[in-house]
Amino acid sequence: MADDALFEFLHMEMVAHVYKEQAARTEMEQERSTCVSILEGMGFRVGQGLIERITKDTPSFKDDLDVMKFICKDFWINIFRKQIDNLRTNHQGTYVLQDNKFALLTQFSNGKQYMEEAPKYLAFSCGLVRGALSNLGLDSVVTAEVSNMPSCKFQVVIQKT
């Protein structure tokens, strides 16, 4: 569908732009802000805004797992048009969300040759999740890993306060 394409193309441009501008910087400046953290920050703010709209008519959540299920289903469908395929947890605040066909990686051939490129295209989405959780009252650390394109695992570690 073309409306997904709008987001995907714009995301692509944003990644390309952030990396291009970084290449033009001096080394000292580069240390201050890495591309991944810039993209993650953008995702964070977009995630905060989106979750507010999506949860507008949602009753409150009973626990962290309930929040994570919402992220895997409603939040994910809203952004990526599919839900997370598998959610696992150790029941101690760590959650692994697996998407077997992650929208932002489907344009890559599924061999190993673009594996190095993957983190660039995951930073924004890690931020999305962290931003959404943050607005639901959960501080978290979100990382992503790819072992086989276009499948992708997001690890969420809830920070206890």
Place this chain on the structure above:
Amino acid sequence: MADDALFEFLHMEMVAHVYKEQAARTEMEQERSTCVSILEGMGFRVGQGLIERITKDTPSFKDDLDVMKFICKDFWINIFRKQIDNLRTNHQGTYVLQDNKFALLTQFSNGKQYMEEAPKYLAFSCGLVRGALSNLGLDSVVTAEVSNMPSCKFQVVIQKT
């Protein structure tokens, strides 16, 4: 709808980022690439990609006016969820597309106080139109003006070769 929100929030972040990074640059660098042209360029490439998908099953166009009507209707709906409200032409290659409630301006209050800010939020969309037309074989110059938020006029001048 929240899926529009995704694009709108991401667009907002992108504009903010491009302007922030520009502020950190030296004067000489600033001359090379203005924010408006960076955003316009991003829009151009996104427009090129989108039009290719949207026109996949469309029969070919009979003339420039036919192309412009497609931009006002299918292309606009696809991106902004509504069509252009008014299309005017002098039949000599100049078209004025008026959107009475332009999606990327609806967040502004409709007084005069944010008028200066408007061009930042229009550059990407000017690029979208120019990119789409370019892929349909028409070179153009696209500008936008706002006289009353959130209404907006895009002027397209087709370049004869």
